[in-house]
Amino acid sequence: MNDKQLMACIAQAADDLGLDSWALGRRAGLPEELVSSVLSGQTQAAVETLVALAAALGLEVQLVPVQPARRIVGSVPTIVDQAVERVAPELIVHVDDDGVPRDRTPAAGPPYSKLGPQSEVGPVASPHSKNTGRKA
Structure with missing residues (x-):
């Protein structure tokens, strides 16, 4: 995830909670101008800012192995x-x-086959079948 995607997630979380940049900034203890600038992508957030915004939204920043x-x-x-x-x-x-x-x-035949167990000539007779495929 890149920084723009991360900020989009934070903006979406704020929007889901009905918080504008002023309310989010107040919750996070950050100036509204900074929050607005970060959420709009004009300013790259410092780690401390990111953690404060996440905490204000009830989220947690975690590093997960790729x-x-x-x-x-x-x-x-x-x-x-x-x-x-x-x-x-x-x-x-x-x-x-x-x-x-x-x-x-492998499966019994190609997964894309809609023909089932048939050959190009017709149905394949089972070796245990009494029907030989010949007409009586």
């Missing part, structure tokens, strides 16, 4: 894939040539 992106590795891994797998194996997802993860069993 989830690293998973790396999809095909049937022929690159040198980078191999290096990432050595240092962070949990980030690697191996897939076969069809793009199906190797640790999962």
Whole structure:
């Protein structure tokens, strides 16, 4: 989240509570001019200002680790894939040539197929079926 998105969240929270920049500034112990300038994006908020605004809105500022992106590795891994797998194996997802993860069993047919268990000629007969598909 960048600073503009963060200020937009704070502005939305203030709006949800029906607080204008004067009321928010009063709650946060900050001058209305500063609050207005920060919320409009004209001034970048200092950490202390951000914490005071959040507290005035009943919010808390937290630092949360960003989830690293998973790396999809095909049937022929690159040198980078191999290096990432050595240092962070949990980030690697191996897939076969069809793009199906190797640790999962593929579904019975493509997920986009609306035909069900049919061939191009017609329904596929089960080996246990008494119906051979021939007319009597």
